[in-house]
Amino acid sequence: MEYKAIIIGGSAGSFQVVTKIIAALPKNYPLTVFLCLHRLKHIRSGFVEALSIKAQMPIEEPNDKDPVKHGRIYLAPANYHMYVELGNKFALSTEDPVNHSRPSIDLSFESVAYNYNKKAIGIILSGANRDGAMGLKAIKNAGGIAIVQDPKECQVPTMTSASISATKVDYILKTEEIIKFLLNLR
Amino acid sequence: MVTEDDVLKFISTIKNVSTYNFTNYSEKSFKRRAEKLLVDYKTDINGLMYRVSNDKEFLEQIVRDITVNTTELFRDPDIWATLKYRILPKFKKNKSIFIWHAGCSSGQEIYSMLILLHQLDLFDKAKVFASDINTQMLENAKKGQYKYRFNLGYLDNFDKVIKENPYNYDEFKEVPYSQYFDIDKAKDIITMKKFLRDKPVYRKHDLVNDGNIFYSKFDIILCRNVIIYFNNKLQNSVIELFSNNIYRNGYLVLGAHESILGSVSNNFDRTKGLYKKKPF
């Protein structure tokens, strides 16, 4: 397999899209999928449960130092930054928010870029801020693939537009096309 | 940008001139802290190492800067509800309850516990000890004064834990905030009541080097969101220390996304998100 990890970042307006994407990935999908999504302060819990109803792959919020496994979806826990460290372990942190965000999409993407290099695929979805732009750039610079949801389709296009101006992205795709792309990787 | 080599050199410099040893801290977050230091002090890694070696006061400041001190009142309300309804009531018959907050930061976790103990009529029995490597944070904890606006979320957490009962939605107990803290909206501060502030014993303590400095074992040790900054090896040695200093059937309370991974986990049963020391 050419690719090992997919990381998806999203904020306002991304929940439906993420749900659609992970629902489409079959049970035995072989890559690791990381989700780094901003959440509203008052809905900190219940998110992973909501997603797990739709997902066919196993999905969880990792604990600190948990090993990263294939064929699983990992959701960054509310109120923690989530890194992947060398040796394929998670590391969590409660450092101050970056660009008002914790989890910070930039930080998660950068660590995935560093750990997986050209075996990583980064996807930025709808959102109302500029988090993720630097992270997607890091994925691209490390030789991975940079994808953004088509801003025309996004409920809030700020985040995807910021990513497109920060880096020369490989693909600008609608939700259905993102799904097709991910399924064809196999 | 700071390279891995820079980080190693920096860590070994600190180690050579002090007792502080960050060798076994988590790589990513330590590196980020180091990068932040360079920006904050407008220097490069060599400049930083020079000052750390030649200025004791600066070194202490750097140690305070490196630690991540974010905390909240009743952080993760579910855990506090578990403590309130499932754990603390078990100690009703005890003559005393020994509690240690390791890595207490600016004290919000301690005040959460004190308020809970008071609600359960366990306050007078409790002996509460608190420690951190960061002396500035210990001073802040003693003061018990926090920004009000920034911490408005605290009040939601307070309501969830103290006023509501997640096991029985019909139950609601009106507990005025003023019983435990004063809110000054104009000055934007919350101040904990004196009877709460006077309760804990505070000590500087480094989980890397120091053993149990409190001359007592504990019924409950809370060490939350501290070991995420440590690597596996250091995590295990810290948990070992806790394991040796918790009474049988006592509890270790870790952060919501922390767990015990080494063989020392055999000393505990995981129940309801907490670790209970096995009775043998």
Ligand SMILES: C[S@@+](CC[C@H](N)C(=O)[O-])C[C@H]1O[C@@H](n2cnc3c(N)ncnc32)[C@H](O)[C@@H]1O
């Ligand atoms: C993120 S705060 C956690 C505060 C609180 N327990 C909570 O969960 O809200 C982490 C604390 O661990 C402390 N710490 C870091 N390294 C330490 C060490 N080696 N020994 C003792 N405390 C340490 C830091 O100074 C900081 O105050």
